[in-house]
Amino acid sequence: MTISRFSSRISSRLPLVGGVAAGTVLLLAGPAFAHVTVQPGEAEKGGYSTIAFKVPNERDSASTVKLEVNLPTDHPLASVMPQPVPGWDVKVTKSKLDKPLEMHGEKITEAVTKVTWTAKDDGKIEPGTFQQFPLSVGQLPEDADQLVFKALQTYDDNEVVRWIEAPKEGGEEPESPAPVLKLTAPADGATGHSHGGSENAKSGQEQSSDEHGASGGSEADEAAAGDGSDTTARVLGVLGIVIGAAGVAFGVIAGRRRSA
Template identity: 35%
Template structure:
């Protein structure tokens, strides 16, 4: 009888540990905190396709206040940006800018069994962005069969948008 109790306790402990582990099925940011008024390297981790189907496109919408986007090209992938006007002008290195990249997309093929990262550099502009604020980067993952929309900002969520907590300027 004691063996049965021990086995049940071990099984319960394993299940509890698995339940407490973070979900790895989401598109996430590698670095989840950054100071305002600084450059930030956004690394979006894509751990799988859509229900077994390969990923063909990853689209990231850039939130207001995240400016001076410079996406990193990926060998074998086509890089595209959509530009538009900012809600307000920003000053970076003494120059005023009123428009820039609003969305970045990479098109290629990532098999469901593989993992990859999609990267851009950006500036986290003051005074629009404030310490303590959480920024959301909605991501749409298009696959051969299906689409995953990592766009939700409420917590908890089954389809959370990658998020970045803003810290005070150093």
């Protein structure tokens, strides 16, 4: 078989191979985006955070018209405030606590246990789209590594999908996983007890960076420039090796063709 015929055969098969590969990626990636999740996926222990439940519509012929989120009762949250979502009504359900909570020196005897969003006429989640439902929550527990929110998604054909299965450590993802908020240790120097603790920590870091920018700017710029030069040199070196290898291969192929 000549080189030209071999090359043409490979070229004719590339679209098929590419299509199969792309289809496989979509097939494998699809389920990962289908369930209800909480964004962002983590927050600091002992603080307050704004989270949002991301609800994709996974049906082709039905729209999502209702979302019920059950908050954990083993670690009740004293403060839960929903952000209005255009086209949706929201209902906050509170329940009495078996064991009162203490927050800012006051005893809390009830907490939010469920938040329900119901679509109005213009608020459905249509096929191929998603909607986010934000909540401000706190004070997050300090003695837990995660919070599991069990969610029920209702479609306009009366189908209800129950995202209520808690993940097991080291196990495979459940078929209908519940949204999970992972809790991390507070950043160094952050108490995590003030409202918006994580946001305050972030703004404090930005302010510190501004205050020290004048004294440490030149050193940082020099370090960045040095890193950029090293990266450029490495890239050029790799490109040189690739070009050289291509030249050698071309020479070998050309020699074979002349000998043939």
